[in-house]
Each structure stands twice: as structure tokens, then as C-alpha cells.
Amino acid sequence: MHKFGMISLYLGLVLCAIGLVGGFGLMFAGGDAWAKPLIAMVPIGFLLVFNGVVTTLLHSPGSGSEPKGPPE
Numbered sequence: 001m002h003k004f005g006m007i008s009l010y011l012g013l014v015l016c017a018i019g020l021v022g023g024f025g026l027m028f029a030g031g032d033a034w035a036k037p038l039i040a041m042v043p044i045g046f047l048l049v050f051n052g053v054v055t056t057l058l059h060s061p062g063s064g065s066e067p068k069g070p071p072e
Helices: 002-029 032-058
Strands: none
Touching: 002 032
């Protein structure tokens, strides 16, 4: 699960960066048809980043098979 979290984190960062830079760049250059899908990728990337951070924190590599959680 830790590896899945890291992959999700990096994939989300890439999607956010491409969406922000490419979307706003095309929007200011006048390419609105291509800018909308790129800007729409940003929330998906943010959700992947959040998912990756939470998964990585809950399933760190030295913790065994039990995930960390709130105390009972």
C-alpha cells in the first residue's frame, strides 16, 4: 500500500502541474478548447495527491501489516 500511495502522490503532482501550467498557458494564448480539459485535470490531481499522502502516512514501510489509526 505504501508503494501505491507514492505512485498516487507523484501521479497527482504531475497531473496538477500539467493542468495548471498547460491550462492557464493555453487559456491566455487563446486556446480555450484545449484549456478547459487541462484545467479540469487539476482537481483530479489534487484528489490523487491527497489520497497518496493519506495512504503513505497510514501504511508506512516499517509498521507491519496493521495500518496506523486513532487510538482505541
